[in-house]
Amino acid sequence: MRIGLIEGDGIGPEVVAAARQVVDTALANHRRAVDWVPLLLGHAAIDALGSPMPEETINGLDGLDAWILGPHDNVSYPAEHRVGPPPGGFIRKRYGLFANIRPARTFAGVPSIGRSMDLVIVRENTEGFYSDRNMFVGSGEFMPTADVAMQVGVVTRAACERIAQIAFELAQSRRRQVTVVHKANVLPLTTGLFRDVCREVGEAFPDVELVDEHVDAMAALLVRRPDDFDVIVTENLFGDILSDLAGELAGSIGLSASLNCSTTKAMAQAVHGAAPTIAGQNLANPVATILSSAMLLRWLSIRLEDAVLAECATSIEEATAVTLESGVRTPDLGAAASTSEFTDRVCAAISRG
Numbered sequence: 245m246r247i248g249l250i251e252g253d254g255i256g257p258e259v260v261a262a263a264r265q266v267v268d269t270a271l272a273n274h275r276r277a278v279d280w281v282p283l284l285l286g287h288a289a290i291d292a293l294g295s296p297m298p299e300e301t302i303n304g305l306d307g308l309d310a311w312i313l314g315p316h317d318n319v320s321y322p323a324e325h326r327v328g329p330p331p332g333g334f335i336r337k338r339y340g341l342f343a344n345i346r347p348a349r350t351f352a353g354v355p356s357i358g359r360s361m362d363l364v365i366v367r368e369n370t371e372g373f374y375s376d377r378n379m380f381v382g383s384g385e386f387m388p389t390a391d392v393a394m395q396v397g398v399v400t401r402a403a404c405e406r407i408a409q410i411a412f413e414l415a416q417s418r419r420r421q422v423t424v425v426h427k428a429n430v431l432p433l434t435t436g437l438f439r440d441v442c443r444e445v446g447e448a449f450p451d452v453e454l455v456d457e458h459v460d461a462m463a464a465l466l467v468r469r470p471d472d473f474d475v476i477v478t479e480n481l482f483g484d485i486l487s488d489l490a491g492e493l494a495g496s497i498g499l500s501a502s503l504n505c506s507t508t509k510a511m512a513q514a515v516h517g518a519a520p521t522i523a524g525q526n527l528a529n530p531v532a533t534i535l536s537s538a539m540l541l542r543w544l545s546i547r548l549e550d551a552v553l554a555e556c557a558t559s560i561e562e563a564t565a566v567t568l569e570s571g572v573r574t575p576d577l578g579a580a581a582s583t584s585e586f587t588d589r590v591c592a593a594i595s596r597g
Contacts, residue, residue: 245544246279248304248311252331253286254518255528256314262530262587263312263512263537266563269591270541270556281308285331286316296321297331305335309547310510310540312533317518329383332513336369341504341511342403343410344369344483345539348490348500353569354577356495361470364414365490367483368407368438369504373397374480399434399479404441411442411477412449418474422446424456425478425486438479459486466490491515498529498576503539510543512536526582529574534564534590563593 249264251257264280271277283301290296296318305311318330329337336344344367350356373395374384384396408424415422424443428436439456446454457465459482466473466486470493478486491500500515514532522528538560545553567589573579574586581589 245276245548246281246308247540248281248283248308250283250285250301250311250313251288252314252518253288253317253320254315254520254523256286256316256518258524258526258528258583259514259530259533260312260314262583263533265587266534266560266590266594267537267541267556269594270559273559273594273597274552274556276552276556281311283311285313286318287321290321290325296325297334302338305339309508310544311512312537312540313511313513314533315514315516315518317520320520333374335511336504339509339511340370340506341509342368342370343407343503343505345410345414345503345505346483346487346490346500346515347535347539348487348494350494351499351565351568353571354495354499354573356493357467358470358490358493358495361473361490361494363470363473363490364418364475365483365487366407366411366414366475366477367487368403368477368479370480371398371400371403372480372482374484397431397434399437401437401441404438405445408442408445408477411475412446412452415452415475416449420451421453421455421474422449423462423473423476424454425459425462425476425482426456427459427482429458435479442477462486463489466493487515496529496576498532498574499535500532501535501539502532503536503543505543508547510540510547512540526584527575528583529576530583530587531564531568531574534560534587538564559594559597560590563590566593 251260283304286296289298316331346365349362350358387393426435426439428439491497497516502515504511514536538557541553541557572581572589
């Protein structure tokens with residue numbers, strides 16, 4: 245089983261190494277192993293190969309079904325390398341990773357506003373109002389004059405149908421509720437189409453409750469009663485904003501895992517950024533990347549029809565929760581554990597079974 249390993253920038257090398265260690269430990273319990281494929285991206289790629297997204301990395305990804313991507317800090321790249329989409333957006337677009345699945349849950353032992361929150365935001369990942377992904381050529385942003393900037397948002401029936409299908413299928417394995425988030429009162433053609441197509445897809449899932457909310461109301465409801473929601477499906481920009489909010493309600497965005505996937509390729513990538521101010525200090529919270537890698541294993545278990553990989557994913561999730569509950573937490577969660585100490589404790593919990 246070959247999995248790409250892209251460290252990225254800032255704290256990326258630390259949290260990606262933690263995820264690799266945890267995955268290796270979980271698989272070793274079943275006498276299994278990964279053939280890791282290291283690939284360069286970001287500052288390391290600029291230094292070695294002259295580009296933040298070099299052809300060598302693209303060629304490597306072309307031959308893989310799955311990879312772990314660390315955070316990138318594209319705003320700090322030299323000016324000539326800040327032109328065009330950032331590496332993460334480029335990868336999502338090139339490989340058609342149309343579904344961005346972002347769980348948000350509370351953990352015993354971690355102070356949070358969300359109390360017993362356990363929800364998943366299913367974000368359409370290829371169009372909407374993010375201009376770097378919604379055009380075949382170029383960007384969806386343009387300036388007719390130096391003082392006027394404009395943006396095109398794209399919503400298609402096909403993209404709405406496939407992301408809604410993912411959301412309803414996921415809800416069937418959970419608490420059987422889907423909340424469609426839109427802004428059809430102001431954007432009736434674009435987000436109205438998204439809402440209406442989700443409703444149409446929902447008709448094929450009579451066992452799943454369907455509700456819909458305007459995005460501004462949804463933000464307020466997440467703060468007021470986050471425990472009430474199960475699966476939330478929405479377009480690209482709304483999903484990005486709501487998932488960051490949900491992550492903070494769970495206790496820290498450092499807990500926010502994420503999987504970007506199509507039916508044939510998947511990328512584990514934590515929601516948080518590169519945190520350059522703490523890079524190299526062994527202080528980063530690796531939970532989001534560890535849990536993202538568990539999501540990747542679960543996706544691979546379905547893709548490869550391999551139940552062992554699903555068992556490994558579960559063991560990683562349970563060991564992470566046990567470690568947090570025991571009080572071993574990184575500084576962003578109010579404790580003093582280092583990145584490596586937390587990772588070692590998770591691995592020990594996995595090995596104990």
